[in-house]
Amino acid sequence: MQEKVVVTGMNIISSLGFDLQTNWKNLVEGKSGVRYITLFDASANTTRIAAEVPAEFEEYSRQFVKKRAASQMTRVTRMCYTCAKVAVEHSGINFDTLNRERCSVILGVVNTGNSSTEKDTTFQNTIFKGMTNSMSAWISLEYQLQGPNFVVNTACASSAYAIGLGYDLIHSGRADAVIVGGADSIINREEIEGFNSLYALSVNNDPPEKASRPFSKDRDGFVIGEGAGVLILESESSAKARNAEIYAEVAGYALTSEAYSIMAPMKDGQGMAITIERAIQNAGISKDEVDYINAHGTSTELNDRYETMAIKKVFGERAGKIPVSSSKSMIGHTIGAAGAIEGIITILSIRNSILTPTINLDHPDPDLDLDYVPNHFRNKEIRVALSNSFGFGGHNATLVFRKYPS
Amino acid sequence: MAHITEATKKEVKDIVYQFFADECEVNVATLNDSTNIIRDIDGDSLMFLELIEVFKKKYNLDIELKTIGKYAVKHPVETIGQLIDMQMLIIENENKLLEFDK
Numbered sequence: 001m002q003e004k005v006v007v008t009g010m011n012i013i014s015s016l017g018f019d020l021q022t023n024w025k026n027l028v029e030g031k032s033g034v035r036y037i038t039l040f041d042a043s044a045n046t047t048r049i050a051a052e053v054p055a056e057f058e059e060y061s062r063q064f065v066k067k068r069a070a071s072q073m074t075r076v077t078r079m080c081y082t083c084a085k086v087a088v089e090h091s092g093i094n095f096d097t098l099n100r101e102r103c104s105v106i107l108g109v110v111n112t113g114n115s116s117t118e119k120d121t122t123f124q125n126t127i128f129k130g131m132t133n134s135m136s137a138w139i140s141l142e143y144q145l146q147g148p149n150f151v152v153n154t155a156c157a158s159s160a161y162a163i164g165l166g167y168d169l170i171h172s173g174r175a176d177a178v179i180v181g182g183a184d185s186i187i188n189r190e191e192i193e194g195f196n197s198l199y200a201l202s203v204n205n206d207p208p209e210k211a212s213r214p215f216s217k218d219r220d221g222f223v224i225g226e227g228a229g230v231l232i233l234e235s236e237s238s239a240k241a242r243n244a245e246i247y248a249e250v251a252g253y254a255l256t257s258e259a260y261s262i263m264a265p266m267k268d269g270q271g272m273a274i275t276i277e278r279a280i281q282n283a284g285i286s287k288d289e290v291d292y293i294n295a296h297g298t299s300t301e302l303n304d305r306y307e308t309m310a311i312k313k314v315f316g317e318r319a320g321k322i323p324v325s326s327s328k329s330m331i332g333h334t335i336g337a338a339g340a341i342e343g344i345i346t347i348l349s350i351r352n353s354i355l356t357p358t359i360n361l362d363h364p365d366p367d368l369d370l371d372y373v374p375n376h377f378r379n380k381e382i383r384v385a386l387s388n389s390f391g392f393g394g395h396n397a398t399l400v401f402r403k404y405p406s
Numbered sequence: 407m408a409h410i411t412e413a414t415k416k417e418v419k420d421i422v423y424q425f426f427a428d429e430c431e432v433n434v435a436t437l438n439d440s441t442n443i444i445r446d447i448d449g450d451s452l453m454f455l456e457l458i459e460v461f462k463k464k465y466n467l468d469i470e471l472k473t474i475g476k477y478a479v480k481h482p483v484e485t486i487g488q489l490i491d492m493q494m495l496i497i498e499n500e501n502k503l504l505e506f507d508k
Contacts, residue, residue, distance in 0.1 A: 068429045068450070124456060 009091020108158025160339025225332025297326025439487025
C-alpha cells in the first residue's frame with residue numbers, strides 16, 4: 001500500500017522569529033535577520049556577522065521546556081524541542097489516539113552546538129548536550145513515540161534528508177505520523193574561523209543585513225544562520241480521519257551523492273541537476289507543473305552558479321520562467337536546519353500563493369539569468385514547488401511539495 | 407565513619423527536598439518522604455548521581471560511585487525518603503557501605 005504523505009503542522013525558529021506567523025511576515029517583507037554576532041566576542045574575527053536567533057528565545061522557550069530537561073540540553077537542542085512542541089500544537093495531533101509504535105521522529109542534525117559559546121556545560125550534562133541523537137530522543141520522550149527515532153547528518157542537506165526518510169516511512173505504510181526537521185547552530189569562534197579558512201563565509205560585515213547576496217554579482221560567501229524547523233508528516237488517511245488541516249502534500253524527493261569532492265559541488269551543477277531530475281521522476285510529476293523553486297542559494301560563487309546551471313539543464317527553455325528564490329538571503333545558512341526551514345517556507349509559499357524574495361540582489365550577475373524574485377515578494381499560484389539542499393561532502397536533496405486541494 | 411547527628415539528618419533532608427523542588431519545579435511543601443521520584447515528580451536517575459556529588463563535596467566523602475552502584479542494585483531507591491536514608495548511610499559509612507550491607 002502506498003500512502004500519500006501530507007504536512008499537517010509546522011514551525012520555524014530563526015533569526016526572524018520563533019513562530020510561523022512572525023517568520024512568514026518578515027520573510028515576505030524581505031527582512032534580514034543578519035546582525036553583528038553577540039554570542040561571543042567576534043571583534044577579532046574576519047567574519048563578525050551571523051543570523052542569530054534573538055536572545056529573547058531563552059525566555060520564550062521556558063514555557064515549553066522544563067527546567068530539568070533544559071539543563072541537559074544545549075541552546076540548539078532547546079530550539080529543536082521548542083520548535084517541535086509548537087509544530088505538534090499547530091498540527092492538533094493527539095498521539096493518544098494513534099498507535100505510538102507507528103509514530104516516529106527523524107531529524108537532521110550536524111551538531112548540537114555544544115561548543116565554546118554554550119553555557120552551563122558540566123561533566124554531568126556534557127554527554128547529553130553533545131549527543132546529536134538527543135534531539136530526536138527528547139521529542140520521542142516527550143510524546144512517548146515508539147517508532148524509529150534517529151538523526152541523520154548529511155551536512156547542509158541533513159533535514160531535507162530527514163523529510164525524505166520520514167516520507168518513506170509513511171509512504172511505505174510503516175508509519176502513520178513522523179515528526180521531521182532539524183536544528184543547528186555553528187555560530188562559534190572555531191567554526192567561523194574554520195569556514196573563513198575555506199573562504200566559504202561572507203566577509204561583508206558592514207552592514208550585516210546586506211551580506212547575504214545569493215545570485216548577486218558581488219556575492220562573497222554564505223552567512224551563518226541558526227535555528228530549527230519541524231514538520232508533522234502524516235499519512236493522508238490519518239490526517240483525514242482526524243479532520244486535520246493539510247498544508248501541502250510531499251509528492252516525492254531525491255537523495256543523491258555526487259562522489260566528487262568533500263567541499264566543492266560537481267562541475268557545472270551536474271550532480272545538482274541529477275538530483276532535481278530524480279526528484280521530479282520520484283514525484284511522478286511533469287516538469288511543466290513546477291511553478292517555483294526554493295533554491296539552496298547560499299551566496300557562494302560556485303553554488304549559485306552551478307545551481308543556476310542545474311536548473312537550466314533540467315528545465316531547458318522553461319527555466320527562465322520558473323521563479324527561484326533564496327531564503328538564505330534573509331535568514332542566513334542554517335546548515336542542518338536549512339532543508340526543513342526552507343521546506344516549510346516552500347509550503348507556506350504554496351499555501352499563501354506568495355513567493356518570498358531573494359533580498360540584496362541589487363547587482364545581478366550577468367551569468368546568472370534566472371528569475372530570482374529580486375528584493376520584493378510576488379503573488380503567484382503554485383501547483384508544485386521544489387526545495388533544494390546541497391551539502392559539503394556531495395550530499396544532495398531535492399524535495400517536491402504539491403498544493404493540496406482545499 | 408562519620409557520626410550522624412540530628413543536625414546532619416536535618417541538613418541532608420533539607421538539601422534533598424530543596425534539590426527536588428528546584429529541579430522538578432514543584433513546591434517543596436508538596437514533597438514528603440513517600441514521594442516517588444520518577445512517578446510523582448517526573449525526576450530521573452541522574453538526579454541521584456548529582457545529589458551524591460553534592461554530598462561528596464559537602465562532607466568530603468571518600469566513596470566510589472561503583473560502591474554506591476553495587477549497593478543500589480540490592481536496595482533500589484524510589485522515594486525521597488529512601489534516597490535520604492541511603493545518603494545517610496553513604497555519609498556514615500563511605501566506602502565501607504557494602505560492609506554495612508553484610
